[in-house]
Amino acid sequence: DTGVSQDPRHKITKRGQNVTFRCDPISEHNRLYWYRQTLGQGPEFLTYFQNEAQLEKSRLLSDRFSAERPKGSFSTLEIQRTEQGDSAMYLCASRDDSGNTIYFGEGSWLTVV
Amino acid sequence: AQSVTQLGSHVSVSEGALVLLRCNYSSSVPPYLFWYVQYPNQGLQLLLKYTSAATLVKGINGFEAEFKKSETSFHLTKPSAHMSDAAEYFCAVRVDTGRRALTFGSGTRLQVQP
Numbered sequence: 001d002t003g004v005s006q007d008p009r010h011k012i013t014k015r016g017q018n019v020t021f022r023c024d025p026i027s028e029h030n031r032l033y034w035y036r037q038t039l040g041q042g043p044e045f046l047t048y049f050q051n052e053a054q055l056e057k058s059r060l061l062s063d064r065f066s067a068e069r070p071k072g073s074f075s076t077l078e079i080q081r082t083e084q085g086d087s088a089m090y091l092c093a094s095r096d097d098s099g100n101t102i103y104f105g106e107g108s109w110l111t112v113v
Numbered sequence: 114a115q116s117v118t119q120l121g122s123h124v125s126v127s128e129g130a131l132v133l134l135r136c137n138y139s140s141s142v143p144p145y146l147f148w149y150v151q152y153p154n155q156g157l158q159l160l161l162k163y164t165s166a167a168t169l170v171k172g173i174n175g176f177e178a179e180f181k182k183s184e185t186s187f188h189l190t191k192p193s194a195h196m197s198d199a200a201e202y203f204c205a206v207r208v209d210t211g212r213r214a215l216t217f218g219s220g221t222r223l224q225v226q227p
Contacts, residue, residue: 004156033214040122042203042217043157056214091156095213100145100164102207102215104157 002026004105006092012111013082020078021108025094032075033102034067035091036060043091049075082112115140115206119218127226132176132191134221136204139185146187147205147215148178157203163187174198199225 005024013019025032030051035043046065048056051072061067064082069075079086089107120135138144145164149157161172168180178189187204201222205215 006156031213040220042205042219043215045214045216048214100207101147101159101162102213103159104149106156109154 004092004094004103006090006105006108008108009106010109010111012113015084015112016081018078018080019082019110020076021090021092021110023075023077023092023094023105024073025075025092026096026103029094029096029099029103030072031095031097032069033093034075034077035093035104037089037091037107038087046077046090079110082110084112086110087112115144115216117146117204117206117216117218119202119204119221121221122219123222123224125224125226126194128196129193132189132194132198132223134189134202134204134223136178136187136189136218137185138187138204138206140206145207146178146180147207148172148176148187148189149203149205149217150174151201151203151220153200160189160202194223194225196225196227199223 007022032049034046037043047067049069064080067077091107093102093104095102116139118137147162148160161170163180171177176191201220203220204218207215
């Protein structure tokens, strides 16, 4: 069990470009979450998967954001036409069906210049 | 809907002093409560959690928290601060319905002075 893994850890991109982040949850964790954290704030919920099904999306997740979890394993979060306001840390987390604890990855920092 | 309020965005203590980080929650149903710690440029690490068992919860690194329903509080304490405790601390609440996602407070940055 290597924990929740996220890649890349840091990404600098120009405004208007697309970026994609990958998350590998703890093996056998079928619940997966994406959060966004801006400087000086707590993480904010973005979206939630149970296996491959995306069951909930926050209003924070604009049309430029899309998340997938094919085959119920790893997940990707894509941001299209990035804006400076997208600069944040994107955190992935996972838990199993019976677990009360959500385990977080190290996060992926996005800087849009 | 559930929410948490962390009183004090910055707390500074001397090494060896008591650490007290405050968290109040709002929830219409019995909540689960969590404290996470975040070191610079890292993700969140679970310190401790309350899941309706014992009201006094002990966590890692000498931290503990007490669930007080009457005060809707879940304050985090540590008897003696170490320099290594300097970090950002987040209180979070979750209700046992649906997606079970966490709702976080805005965080408290703990500074430990030598």
